Amino acid sequence: MITFDQILNEIKICLATQADVVQSIDWLVVNRDLNGRVRLIVPESLSGDATKLEKVRCLAAVVSERLRPHAHSTAAALLYDESQEEACKGASAFALEGFGNVWVADRLATEGDWAHIVSESSGAPRVVFFSIKGGVGRSTALAATAWAFAQVGKRVLVLDLDLESPGLSSSLLPKERQPQYGITDWLVEDLVENASSVFQDMRATSALSHDGEIFVVPAHGAQPGEYVAKLARVWMPKIAADGTRQNWPARLRRLIDALEKRMEPDVILIDSRAGIDEVASACVTELGAKLILLFALEGRQTWTGYHILFEHWRRHGVANNIRESLQIVGALLPETGRDDYVSGLQDNAYDLFADTLYDSIPAGEIIGDHFHFEAADAAAPHYPWGLKWHRSFAGLRSLHGRLNDIDAEEVSSIFGPLIRGIANTLGVEKIDV
Ligand SMILES: Nc1ncnc2c1ncn2[C@@H]1O[C@H](COP(=O)(O)OP(=O)(O)OP(=O)(O)O)[C@@H](O)[C@H]1O
Ligand SMILES: [Mg+2]
Numbered sequence: 003m004i005t006f007d008q009i010l011n012e013i014k015i016c017l018a019t020q021a022d023v024v025q026s027i028d029w030l031v032v033n034r035d036l037n038g039r040v041r042l043i044v045p046e047s048l049s050g051d052a053t054k055l056e057k058v059r060c061l062a063a064v065v066s067e068r069l070r071p072h073a074h075s076t077a078a079a080l081l082y083d084e085s086q087e088e089a090c091k092g093a094s095a096f097a098l099e100g101f102g103n104v105w106v107a108d109r110l111a112t113e114g115d116w117a118h119i120v121s122e123s124s125g126a127p128r129v130v131f132f133s134i135k136g137g138v139g140r141s142t143a144l145a146a147t148a149w150a151f152a153q154v155g156k157r158v159l160v161l162d163l164d165l166e167s168p169g170l171s172s173s174l175l176p177k178e179r180q181p182q183y184g185i186t187d188w189l190v191e192d193l194v195e196n197a198s199s200v201f202q203d204m205r206a207t208s209a210l211s212h213d214g215e216i217f218v219v220p221a222h223g224a225q226p227g228e229y230v231a232k233l234a235r236v237w238m239p240k241i242a243a244d245g246t247r248q249n250w251p252a253r254l255r256r257l258i259d260a261l262e263k264r265m266e267p268d269v270i271l272i273d274s275r276a277g278i279d280e281v282a283s284a285c286v287t288e289l290g291a292k293l294i295l296l297f298a299l300e301g302r303q304t305w306t307g308y309h310i311l312f313e314h315w316r317r318h319g320v321a322n323n324i325r326e327s328l329q330i331v332g333a334l335l336p337e338t339g340r341d342d343y344v345s346g347l348q349d350n351a352y353d354l355f356a357d358t359l360y361d362s363i364p365a366g367e368i369i370g371d372h373f374h375f376e377a378a379d380a381a382a383p384h385y386p387w388g389l390k391w392h393r394s395f396a397g398l399r400s401l402h403g404r405l406n407d408i409d410a411e412e413v414s415s416i417f418g419p420l421i422r423g424i425a426n427t428l429g430v431e432k433i434d435v
């Protein structure tokens with residue numbers, strides 16, 4: 003009996019043994035349904051060619067036998083469609099490695115498939131703070147970055163998209179400054195064409211800003227209200243009167259575009275949820291980020307998690323669309339044994355990129371638009387920007403109180419490489435840390 007992880011490999015074996023049949027048709031789609039059962043979809047036009055059709059039926063029967071229980075019965079093993087595009091509609095689709103005319107149409111129970119990479123937005127650069135594990139100092143680093151950019155006169159828009167465990171906004175805004183609504187309210191009201199009722203009152207200005215401004219859009223308002231009931235609806239697609247469907251990441255993009263138009267920020271900082279999660283998928287892949295910060299603690303849990311994600315991007319053939327936006331951040335670097343710790347981090351981060359997203363060419367060489375950085379190249383996406391653990395931030399109750407009396411020197415010593423790295427990437431000069 004095969005299990006889920008063997009499906010693609012088994013299909014490759016079946017198709018390879020009947021390569022002449024596969025090559026004789028225009029396209030072939032391997033449909034993997036919501037329950038993980040497979041059947042093949044082939045062009046409708048085959049019905050006019052009895053000989054070829056018989057061979058394709060045999061192929062489908064072989065696949066069905068071999069993949070059981072991950073296949074439909076032989077009698078239901080084959081479907082027909084007018085085009086490959088139609089056959090893949092609504093699925094997370096990708097080319098099956100090693101075959102020029104075979105696609106996998108993966109039907110997922112969630113919208114976030116981590117493989118739909120939206121190209122960089124044209125407005126203010128968007129920076130996403132993501133980590134595979136939680137509690138690594140992501141939100142704190144985001145707040146310090148907002149502070150540093152505001153110090154040099156920038157207008158910073160901060161979005162708390164850690165919807166399932168919100169907190170950034172309450173640490174950036176004292177209670178009396180919390181707006182009435184948040185992102186969750188907007189997403190729910192948008193479904194009933196009532197978003198304009200909350201749009202005016204879902205942002206606040208942080209008192210931390212001196213020369214510039216920090217606008218904070220929280221996950222929820224001062225009174226979270228029926229938060230659980232609202233959260234369970236934010237993922238809903240919106241179906242317009244003419245039947246067109248907008249999925250929730252697209253709705254979120256519409257919100258961010260509207261906020262951007264209203265507040266005209268120089269930079270947008272996005273606090274994502276940690277882990278392989280539905281909201282995180284939207285933040286990392288679908289908001290048009292210029293820079294995606296991947297916070298990492300040295301250790302197996304981190305690298306296993308990132309490997310899963312990077313391998314998914316490689317398998318879906320989207321490595322090229324995302325790899326230039328990625329940057330590893332070495333989070334909470336320890337006070338003792340820091341050099342060894344950082345060198346382990348560097349090695350593992352390099353292996354991760356080299357195994358999955360870098361091209362198979364010698365490191366450091368540039369061949370066309372292929373790329374593969376050297377392990378020691380400090381400008382490479384795998385080369386960690388370090389962020390030090392510092393006792394004054396450990397177990398902090400109020401980030402707002404802490405940042406209120408922080409100075410540039412302290413920010414520089416803890417968050418310097420991160421903030422300067424972001425500033426460089428965004429082309430912001432004269433950053434004061
Ligand atoms: N540089 C630092 N040095 C020491 N402690 C820190 C540092 N940055 C953050 N912390 C502490 O670590 C804890 C987690 O920080 P933070 O909430 O910023 O992490 P996070 O990655 O956003 O977590 P979550 O996944 O829960 O959102 C907090 O108690 C915070 O005060
Ligand atoms: Mg956080």
